[in-house]
Amino acid sequence: MREEMRQEAPQPYPTETPTVPAIELRALCKAFGTLQAVDHLTLSVEQGEIFGLLGPNGSGKTTTINLISGLATPTSGEVQVMGYDVRRHARRIRQMLGAVPQETALYEELSAWDNLDFHADLFGMARQEKKARITQMLELVQLQERKRSRVSTFSGGMKRRLALARALLHDPHLLYLDEPTLGVDVQSRRAIWDYILSLRDQGKTVLITTNYLEEAQALCERIAILDHGKLIAVDTPEHLKQIYGGSVVELETAQPSAVVDDIRRLPGVKEVIQEGTHMQITTQAGSLVAPQIINLVTGQGELRQIAVREPNLDEIFLRLTGTALRD
Amino acid sequence: MHITGSSLRVIWACLKKDLKSARSEPLYTLVSIILPLNVLVLMSLLVISGGLAPTAVVMQDSGPLAQQFYTAMSQAHSFMLQQATAEQADALIEQGRIVAVVTIPADFDALIRQNQSVAVGVKINNLNTDFTNDIRRAIPDAITQLYQQQGSTSPIKVTLQEQNLRSQDIQLFQYSAMPLLLLVVSGLISSSLAAAGEWETRTIKELLLSPASSGAIICGKVLTGFVTTVALGVLVLGAGSLLGWVQPVGVYWLIVLLILALVALFSAGLGVALGALLQRIQPVGSAAIVLALYLFFLTGGTAVLAFDPGWLQTVATFVPLYYGRHALEMAMFYQSSDQLPRDIVVLAGSALLAVGLGILAMRRGLADSR
Numbered sequence: 001m002r003e004e005m006r007q008e009a010p011q012p013y014p015t016e017t018p019t020v021p022a023i024e025l026r027a028l029c030k031a032f033g034t035l036q037a038v039d040h041l042t043l044s045v046e047q048g049e050i051f052g053l054l055g056p057n058g059s060g061k062t063t064t065i066n067l068i069s070g071l072a073t074p075t076s077g078e079v080q081v082m083g084y085d086v087r088r089h090a091r092r093i094r095q096m097l098g099a100v101p102q103e104t105a106l107y108e109e110l111s112a113w114d115n116l117d118f119h120a121d122l123f124g125m126a127r128q129e130k131k132a133r134i135t136q137m138l139e140l141v142q143l144q145e146r147k148r149s150r151v152s153t154f155s156g157g158m159k160r161r162l163a164l165a166r167a168l169l170h171d172p173h174l175l176y177l178d179e180p181t182l183g184v185d186v187q188s189r190r191a192i193w194d195y196i197l198s199l200r201d202q203g204k205t206v207l208i209t210t211n212y213l214e215e216a217q218a219l220c221e222r223i224a225i226l227d228h229g230k231l232i233a234v235d236t237p238e239h240l241k242q243i244y245g246g247s248v249v250e251l252e253t254a255q256p257s258a259v260v261d262d263i264r265r266l267p268g269v270k271e272v273i274q275e276g277t278h279m280q281i282t283t284q285a286g287s288l289v290a291p292q293i294i295n296l297v298t299g300q301g302e303l304r305q306i307a308v309r310e311p312n313l314d315e316i317f318l319r320l321t322g323t324a325l326r327d
Numbered sequence: 328m329h330i331t332g333s334s335l336r337v338i339w340a341c342l343k344k345d346l347k348s349a350r351s352e353p354l355y356t357l358v359s360i361i362l363p364l365n366v367l368v369l370m371s372l373l374v375i376s377g378g379l380a381p382t383a384v385v386m387q388d389s390g391p392l393a394q395q396f397y398t399a400m401s402q403a404h405s406f407m408l409q410q411a412t413a414e415q416a417d418a419l420i421e422q423g424r425i426v427a428v429v430t431i432p433a434d435f436d437a438l439i440r441q442n443q444s445v446a447v448g449v450k451i452n453n454l455n456t457d458f459t460n461d462i463r464r465a466i467p468d469a470i471t472q473l474y475q476q477q478g479s480t481s482p483i484k485v486t487l488q489e490q491n492l493r494s495q496d497i498q499l500f501q502y503s504a505m506p507l508l509l510l511v512v513s514g515l516i517s518s519s520l521a522a523a524g525e526w527e528t529r530t531i532k533e534l535l536l537s538p539a540s541s542g543a544i545i546c547g548k549v550l551t552g553f554v555t556t557v558a559l560g561v562l563v564l565g566a567g568s569l570l571g572w573v574q575p576v577g578v579y580w581l582i583v584l585l586i587l588a589l590v591a592l593f594s595a596g597l598g599v600a601l602g603a604l605l606q607r608i609q610p611v612g613s614a615a616i617v618l619a620l621y622l623f624f625l626t627g628g629t630a631v632l633a634f635d636p637g638w639l640q641t642v643a644t645f646v647p648l649y650y651g652r653h654a655l656e657m658a659m660f661y662q663s664s665d666q667l668p669r670d671i672v673v674l675a676g677s678a679l680l681a682v683g684l685g686i687l688a689m690r691r692g693l694a695d696s697r
Contacts, residue, residue, distance in 0.1 A: 069536060071536070091538040094536060094537060094538040095538040099532075099536045101529075101532050101536070103529040105528075105529050105530045105531075105532040105533040105536075106530070106533075107344070107528070107530055107533075109348050109351040110344070110347055114344070114347055118340055118343075118344045119533065119537070121336060121337065121339075121340030121343075122337060122340060122533075122537035122538075122539045123537060124333050124336065150351065166533075
């Protein structure tokens with residue numbers, strides 16, 4: 001305890017150089033016994049970016065976040081936040097970090113105001129600044145009228161909004177949101193998305209983990225896909241679709257088609273799913289196989305409908321990890 | 328230990344937050360108050376129900392010696408006497424409403440004056456050994472008293488010369504109020520619940536993700552337990568003083584408060600350790616109540632420990648509250664500082680050890696949660 005007591009009081013973070021990445025992971029590893037939770041992860045998140053961390057359960061997302069916030073110590077590798085090494089400057093980094101954990105971690109028996117007041121004290125906010133800032137944050141998340149209500153009386157969406165207000169209270173440079181809209185109704189979800197997008201306009205860096213690919217697509221400028229602790233892919237959602245997607249051809253025939261095997265044998269076809277008269281064919285990126293498919297189908301019977309579309313992120317995720325995101 | 332201004336702010340914030348939580352969740356606070364009150368009520372019931380044996384006396388002789396014998400019985404502090412006819416007394420004992428029927432025969436005075444034996448009839452409802460033995464002890468005692476009142480004419484030449492060690496009699500009911508103060512140990516319930524609650528409700532993450540030092544957070548937790556326990560102890564002491572159960576005088580008030588503070592620190596440290604180790608409210612609550620009761624009874628909660636078996640006294644000397652109880656007893660009832668330095672040293676050492684345990688357990692809990 002003595003050591004910690006001697007540490008400096010939380011200081012306002014210095015003005016960071018915009019060229020320094022907000023988060024930099026180099027060959028980061030974390031093992032729990034024989035389980036390799038994070039496996040040589042190298043990743044960089046720029047300042048002012050909304051970055052998504054995606055992966056099925058057990059892929060290493062939470063461990064990565066814990067390593068970034070200094071809640072866990074790496075087995076090997078490096079973590080830097082705003083240019084500071086997490087191992088040496090954990091408290092300074094926590095001062096720069098605002099977090100909305102999945103469990104919200106709110107004191108349910110206290111009022112919204114008291115929760116924020118306690119957080120402000122933990123982060124060493126000046127007394128005169130505290131009251132104004134709490135009021136401002138409660139207005140931002142539209143909870144000003146419920147400031148004296150116990151949190152236990154709040155809906156899931158209100159709790160998420162309050163947790164977001166708490167995370168923003170000390171004006172952090174980097175915000176981490178773990179499943180920011182989990183259990184939130186559609187209306188509140190849209191409001192939270194708007195807050196998150198407005199944060200980017202304020203120059204904040206936002207790191208999101210989510211199981212909703214729609215959310216990742218709507219919010220994130222770049223996405224990293226993790227599986228078994230390894231980085232599978234990292235890019236913008238559009239590039240991911242271009243690189244890993246290919247096209248999806250959907251056909252509706254008069255009778256169930258008998259040329260499924262012939263289509264499967266075509267070069268550039270990755271997968272064919274037939275359900276009665278409906279067929280979904282996934283092709284490799286850059287493949288121009290659609291005309292050949294149409295020829296085969298029309299040669300055998302009547303083609304009633306055809307559509308060629310881009311794959312969605314769910315399909316890319318499935319392709320990359322071999323599992324659906326919510327598995 | 329060097330504590331910075333920001334650490335003090337965090338300690339204060341943790342204390343403020345926990346006190347607000349306690350106010351918002353009065354159930355937990357009530358449990359820690361109800362427990363000692365409940366013990367007090369139980370002990371009062373024990374005193375009321377076990378004190379005096381309801382007994383009917385059939386006075387077949389109304390002579391002065393028979394009257395003296397009746398008076399001696401009524402002063403024995405063992406009977407709740409009522410006079411009855413033989414028929415009424417038989418009916419009462421048959422109905423189970425009295426423990427015994429004592430019959431003073433018609434020739435009681437005459438036989439005594441003739442130096443002849445008198446048979447006092449005693450019919451006992453020996454349903455309960457405790458009451459039965461009270462009757463068996465108290466009636467011969469009343470007979471002895473009767474003879475002693477005869478002075479030089481008494482055939483019994485042995486008399487009683489009582490010398491009291493203490494300046495005042497302490498009633499069992501009053502005596503039980505003193506160890507009740509030690510039930511501020513029940514403060515360990517509130518501090519253990521406050522610590523465990525951080526894990527159970529997962530708010531520990533809010534603490535871990537803050538730049539506050541774990542040392543300051545732990546100090547805040549221990550301080551919360553200390554403050555609430557001292558407040559409870561002072562409340563009980565004040566009530567005891569108003570009711571006249573405890574009467575420390577002058578400087579002994581300060582000694583009583585010092586002992587209370589040390590006991591509170593001991594219980595707060597122990598509570599935080601328990602909460603941080605178990606990290607779940609339900610098992611922590613049960614364990615804290617059991618621990619508080621053991622500590623209470625092992626320090627002589629319901630009896631005078633010095634009269635208990637030797638092995639129990641030996642065990643009690645290893646319980647720090649034994650010394651707290653001794654110091655309180657001396658200060659509150661006898662305005663004495665007998666062995667006070669020993670009591671304070673042991674209590675202070677135990678309090679520091681308990682706080683150390685609390686810090687270690689909390690630090691380990693925080694580290695495991697990272």
